[in-house]
Amino acid sequence: MTGKFISFEGPDGAGKTSVLHAILDRLTPMLGEQLVITREPGGRDNQVAEAIRDLVLSPAYPAMDPWTEAMLYAAARRQHVVETIRPALADDKVIISDRYLDSSIAYQGGGRELGAERVADLNQYATNGLQPQATIYLDLAPEVGLARIQATRQDEINRLDVEALAFHQRVSAAYHDLIAADPDRFWVIDASQPLEQVVADAWDAMQHILTLPTEA
Numbered sequence: 001m002t003g004k005f006i007s008f009e010g011p012d013g014a015g016k017t018s019v020l021h022a023i024l025d026r027l028t029p030m031l032g033e034q035l036v037i038t039r040e041p042g043g044r045d046n047q048v049a050e051a052i053r054d055l056v057l058s059p060a061y062p063a064m065d066p067w068t069e070a071m072l073y074a075a076a077r078r079q080h081v082v083e084t085i086r087p088a089l090a091d092d093k094v095i096i097s098d099r100y101l102d103s104s105i106a107y108q109g110g111g112r113e114l115g116a117e118r119v120a121d122l123n124q125y126a127t128n129g130l131q132p133q134a135t136i137y138l139d140l141a142p143e144v145g146l147a148r149i150q151a152t153r154q155d156e157i158n159r160l161d162v163e164a165l166a167f168h169q170r171v172s173a174a175y176h177d178l179i180a181a182d183p184d185r186f187w188v189i190d191a192s193q194p195l196e197q198v199v200a201d202a203w204d205a206m207q208h209i210l211t212l213p214t215e216a
């Protein structure tokens with residue numbers, strides 16, 4: 001395996017979509033065909049994982065059990081790893097995923113209170129231990145993220161966005177536990193800054209990450 005696998009993580013409203021957009025404008029001319037942009041739940045050109053995305057993010061199923069939800073995210077991830085990420089890594093690509101395993105540990109493990117370890121165990125079946133070489137984390141107090149979403153994304157509210165602030169505080173706490181446990185993997189960016197500065201910091205991190213040696 002010679003490629004690079006990088007994930008973006010953060011609470012809802014931290015600016016992941018905006019920052020990724022700006023970063024990709026700069027990376028695409030640099031990397032061309034070597035760049036693979038993908039996302040979770042779902043995945044680029046991944047019909048099975050995208051179908052699971054539609055199901056798991058739909059507000060039409062309020063009765064969905066938390067473990068059902070966790071298993072659907074894990075099932076989508078399994079398909080994403082097998083069909084998209086591993087082949088691209090073998091093909092020497094730079095894969096950037098908008099969310100990955102840390103999201104399940106934070107949202108299902110922390111937010112839904114299933115427990116970080118149990119959700120990590122479940123996801124062993126999905127990932128076979130595959131972790132990103134680096135994770136760019138947009139750090140923002142949950143109340144600020146929620147306020148941003150409520151102000152600007154009325155049309156895109158999904159099932160998780162309407163959960164209580166307490167849920168998002170548990171998500172944030174679980175992310176911070178992950179960062180504390182694996183500080184070398186995470187590049188933490190202060191997402192409360194103006195967007196231009198967040199983009200500048202994320203770009204700086206990305207340039208460092210791209211110069212890291214690839215794993216054998």
Ligand SMILES: Nc1ncnc2c1ncn2[C@@H]1O[C@H](COP(=O)(O)OP(=O)(O)O)[C@@H](O)[C@H]1O
Nearest residue numbers: 012013014015016017018148152193194195198
């Ligand atoms: N640094 C920032 N400061 C203020 N508002 C921001 C910032 N970054 C993003 N936003 C705004 O917050 C909202 C959520 O941003 P978005 O990029 O969709 O976040 P995410 O994908 O992490 O949920 C958008 O309206 C966006 O314009």
Ligand SMILES: Cc1cn([C@H]2C[C@H](O)[C@@H](COP(=O)(O)OP(=O)(O)O)O2)c(=O)[nH]c1=O
Nearest residue numbers: 012013017040041073099100103104107160
């Ligand atoms: C990948 C993943 C996402 N999620 C949630 C986090 C987000 O609220 C939602 C993803 O929706 P998305 O539309 O991608 O939101 P965002 O722009 O905030 O990334 O799915 C989980 O709960 N568990 C997971 O494993």
